[in-house]
Structure formats: C-alpha cells, structure tokens
Amino acid sequence: MSTDAKTRRGLAAATSRRRGAERASSRGSPAQQDHRRLDYHVFPDDLGGLGAAAPRCDLERRVHGAALLGAFSPCFHGSSSSHLPPQHSSEEVSAAAAAREQEQTLRLFLQDIERSIVFGICKNPETTEFFRDHRRRLDDYFAAAKNLLQMLEHPVLAYGDLHNRAKSLLVTAMGSLAVELCHLKIWKPDALASYLGCTPTSIWELARSSCRGGGGGSGSASSASWMSTSRSCSGGSSGPNGVSFDGYYMALSEERTVRSGQASSVTASHIDLKSVSILNKIADFMIGVGHEQMLRGAFDQHSEHLVRYIEILDIDKILGNHMEESTELLLKVWTSTMRTVLSVLDEMRTHLNQKDHGTFSSLKVDYFSAIAKESVMKLLNYANAICIQVGPNDPSCRDTHASVKHYPSKMANLLIMFQALEYAKMEILDLFLGQTKGPILMEIERLTNGLSAVFLVLLVELNGLLRSQHLVISNTGVHHVTQHIMGLMRLLVEQKDKVHMMLNDNPDKFGQVVTQLISSLEFMLDMNSRSLALQGQQQVFLLNNINFVLEQANNYTDLKLILGESWCLQRHVQLDQFLASYVEASWTPVMSSFIITRIPKILWPQQLFDKFNSRFEMTYNVQKTWKVTDPVIGQKLREKITQKVIPLYRMYLESYSDKKQKSARFNVEHLEARLLEIFEG
Secondary structure, three states: OOHHHHHHHHHHHHHHHHHHHHHHOOOOOHHHHHHHHHHHHHOOOOOOOOOOOOOHHHHHHHHHOOOOOOOOOHHHOOOHHHHOOOOOOOOOOOHHHHHHHHHHHHHHHHHHHHHHHHHHHHOOOOOOOOOOOHHHHHHHHHHHHHHHHHHOOOHHHOOHHHHHHHHHHHHHHHHHHHHHHOOOOOEOHHHHHHHHOOOHHHHHHHHHHOEOOOOOOOHHHHOOOOOOOOOOEOOOOEOOOOOEHHHHHHHHHHHHHHHHHOOOOOOOOOEOHHHHHHHHHHHHHHHHOOOHHHHHHHHHHOHHHOOOOOHHHOHHHHHHHHOOOOHHHHHHHHHHHHHHHHHHHHHHHHHHHHOOOOHHHHHHHHHHHHHHHHHHHHHHHHHHHHOOOOOOOOHHHOOHHHHHHHHHHHHHHHHHHHHHHHHHHHHHHOOOOHHHHHHHHHHHHHHHHHHHHHHHHHHHHHHHHHOOOOOOOOOOOOOHHHHHHHHHHHHHHHOHHHHHHHOOOOHHHHHHHHHHHHHHHHHHHHHHHOOOOOOOHHHHHHHHHHHHHHHHHHHOHHHHHHHOHHHHHHHHHHHHHHHHHHHHHHHHHHHHHHOOOOOOHHHOHHHHHHHHHHHHHHHHHHHOOOOOOOHHHHHHHHHHHHHHHHHHHHHHHHOOOHHHHOOOOOOHHHHHHHHOOOOOO
16 A cells, blocks of 8 residues: 555544544543644644645646645645544543654655655756746645644654654755746846847857858868958957957947946836746745745855846857857857847846845845856856867977967967956946955956966967977968967057056066067078078078068067167168078079180180070079069069179170170060069069
8 A cells, every 4th residue: 555545544544533532522621622722723724824735736826826835745635624633532542642643644744745845856856957847846845845834833843853854854845945946937038139139149140250251160270360361350450360359349348338328228127027926925935934045045056047048148058069169250259248148137137126026126136146147157167168279289280380370379369368358357247246246356367367377378388389390481482470470479569458467567578578489480480491492592581581570560669669779770781681692692603604714705605695594594484483572672682683684794795796696595675674574473
C-alpha cells in the first residue's frame, strides 16, 4: 500500500474516532478543550489559512487571483474537519497513544510537503529554463511554506526531530519560492525591443556591413590592416584592424548626450503589472515571516534568470556562439552590444523609479543591481575572451609576415578594448549605488590592468622579433613588415593618452618604446637587405623602406618629436648615401666599357658599343620592374642615372665619325628615353 493511501486510511480512521468521541462527549475535559483550540489555531479553516484542499487546476487562481493559497497534499483532501489532527478521549485511548498517533499524522504531513518540494526542484535541478508550470510551482512552494509555518506552532513540533525537519523544509521551501520569483517575467520584451529599435541579428548585420571586404572570415584573413591600405572601415581614425575609434566613441557620446537630455520616454510602461502583483504578494509573505534577506540574496544568486527572456540582454546568445569570428568583427559587435545594454539598463532603471510598485519598490535596488551586475560582468568576460587571440607560434603565423602582423593587430585590439572600457566606465558605474560599485570597479580595473600587461608584453616580444626575423623579400618596394610597424607607430601616437595609461602614465617609457621599435625595424631591414644579390637591389630596397619610415615621421608631429631632429637629419643623409651607392653599384659596371685603354680606341668601336649594349640591356631589363614607391625618390634615381650614363655615352659617341657611330644601337635621345622607363614596376 502506498504512503498516500496509508495516510488517507489513517486520517479517515482518526477522523471517525474523533467524531465518535465528540458525539459521546460534546465537551470533554478542560485539557481536551485546550488541545482542540490549539489544533484549530494551527490548521484553521475560516481564518484565511489552508482550508479544504482545492483541485490543482485552481492553485494558480488562488495565488494569482482570489484566495491566497491552496493546499497541496493528498493529506489535506476531504472536509475541513479532516484537516485536524485527531482528538482522543480518555475513554478510547490513552493520552500517550493519542500523542503518538498525532505525531505520526504530522510526520506524514511533513513527508508529503517534503515530497512536493523535492519533486518541484528535481524537475529541473539546474533551474536553467522557464517551465510551463512555473506559476503552479509558485503555488506549491507558497502553500508548503505557509503550512510549515503553521505546523511549527503545534506543540508536537515545538522541539525534537520533527521540529528540525520542519525548519529545514521551511528554509528549502522559502529558498525555492525565492528562486521561482526570479523567473517571473517582470518586463515586457516587445516593449523594450520597440524602444531600442534593434535586435541581436541587426547588430551583427550592421557590424558585417561596416567593414569592406567581408569581416566575417577567419582571423588571419579579416584582420587586414589600414597600414597596408588594402582595407579599412569607413569613418574616423582607424587601427590595424580597420576599426574606427572615432566612429565608436562618437556614437557612444551622442547616445549618452541624447539620453541625459531627454525627458522620460515612457508613454506605456515596460513593466508587467500582473507579474509585479504576484511578486508583491509572495514578497509580502516572505518579508513578513523574516526571510527578506533570502529574497534579496536570490536576486543576486540567480540574476541570470531575471532577464533571460529579454533577447537583447541575453549576451551569451549574442556573442557566445560567434567567438570563432574575426576579432575585428567581434570588437564591433561587442562595442555595439555594450552601447545597447547600457541603454536598455538605463531605460529599465527609469521605469523602476517612475512610480511606486508596492513592496517591489523596496526591493528594486537589489533587483536592478543584480540585473546590471549580471549584464556588465558578462560584457567584461567577453571583452577578456575577445582579446585572447592566436599566438605567434600558431600555424597560421609561421611565416614572417603573418607573425609580425599578429603583434600590431593584437595591440590595436587591446587598445580598442581598453579605450572602450575607459570611456564607458563612468556610465557603467552610474548604474550602481554605494558599495555595489566596488566589485564592478574592481573587475573593470582588473581587466584594464590585464590588457595593459599583455600590451607591454607584446611590445617587448615584437621588439625582439624584429631583431631576429628573416624577411622574405619579393621586391624592392616598401615591405609589409615596414608598413605594419609604421602603422602601429601612427596608432600609438594618435592614441598616446591611452597608451600612456596602459604604460602606467610613464611618458618616458612611451618614448623608449617608440624609439626601440624604430631602431629594431631599421636593424631588421639592414640585415635582411644583405641577402639581395643583384647589383643595386639592396640600396633600392633600403631607399624605399627608410624613406617610408622618414616620411611617416614627418607626417606625424608627435612621432617626429619623439625620434628627434637629429634622427631625421641622419636619415636624410642615409638616403643620399643609398642613392650614390646604387648608382655606383648598378651603372659603373655598365659604363666601364668606355674606360680609356692603352690601345687606341679607334681600332675597336664595334666591340666597345657591343659590350656597352649588352650590359645596358641586362641592367635595364632587370631594373625596369623594380618598385620605387615614392615618385620623388624615383625621379631622383633617374636623374642620378642620367647624369652617370648620358654625358659619357655622348662623349664617346661624338668621338667617332658618322660612319662609325652607326655601330652604336642607341642614339642619345633613345638612350635617355629608355632610362626613364626604369622603376616602372
């Protein structure tokens, strides 16, 4: 026979005995009368207490409609008199037997209450989803808590094992009730979505469209830099990932200004008043019986459930399934999500403060702080995860270009995130009151300190990498590594205020970082240029790259001030030396055909011009495809070549008779035209 059946059978027998005793003696002894009054006080029918058990389909109506609660256990089914522990006449059973039977009945009550509570919890041990029977479980826990409170007033439960068991169950019931309250849908998701005018999908679509060339590819493909001029995102100054600093933070500034200058946007409340009414009823009960701190603590402990049904605040859904996307794209989505979350939190706070919501108003600070803390902490956690990218030892970074490119790209990501956090820090802290600011501020500072530490490590590693890496040089133009490093220099000086903060506000350290990186870059260019075997190739390569470095320094005043005027003068001298060395290495061998020999030159005009023509054609064919990126440098090179070649060629050509000049393949004009075609690659 089941426990419930036994309970019902025992209760029926006890009720029958009690009714017989009442018919035999309507009054009983004074002690019996006092005991009966206590029983009716514990389990009243007409004083707003448990009463006769209602069908389960009526439970929701009792909490959310008319009566405050209904019974939950088969032990309470039947007429109102069946709810009373049986009374015992001295004529039927001894007082000891009556006490044992009463204790057994209460034990069965506790067993049914325990089963009801445990069954509700075990339906979802992790409590991670909203249930269809959410309000029904609220009724169950509510009824259980009130039954337990009334039972604890019974003399039999004043002490001992049953007392401890009932107290433990009461704590469980109250805790379960508090957790279920966290699942109440206080907010109207559609109203908030309408106010925001955006969705997670629209955030991603906007981020993807803001980057040209498709920002959704792999990290190595989508982090193309603005330094290499291959891609950039529109608007504002950019970083190595094509991310616009100004675009992000101007938008943040505009939104903050608009929100601070607006009157309340509330025309229809975003709060569901029916859910607030339910919360107030149960909160009144919990606070009235001394469990206010448990209720407030539940908001913080189960904060993830408070707004999970609001799509725009489900940050895991927005970012969690997309962490394989490029860092560039994730940074854009994270920043847009941060702006949106701060906006909706500000709006929610406005609605909470706008009118009195009864008991809920006394809980709103803890309630809102839990929501804000959950949202902000998730944003910070994703900020930390986004900035952990592929290291230089990853297979995708094995070639020199990708390995060196990784550092400026990641440093730009760190700087963007650092700046975003610094910019939004005050707005985030404004969401919290008093001591609740402390943990949030500590977490923001922990993250920004971590970003700064990684930033400094990357600077040191990059400096070492530049002094040890072997370059693959495919042409004489400005190397990709030079472009990336100078792009990083521009980024550092443009954002020097934030970089100073990341370097512990040490301006001297900032200057050291810049000069060391430039020095290491020059060292790397010089060492790798020595592998270029063709005559003049090393000089043209260095000419292009050092000129590019000097040009960038001249374009950025802060960078030029850090490097110093003497550095700039030395680089100009170097460029002149490279020009002279190039002409000497490439064109002196060509013109050596016309060096005066001891044998009269009149004897070998044909051989002299053939030798010149051969050397000229070889040099011309090789160097016409060489790249000279700066037109001014290209023009200077052609002038130097012309000054070296044309006068001597004209002198030798004119020293022969017209007949012998016919053995020369080029006249002076033709030769000058050919020289102008060099460096068109």
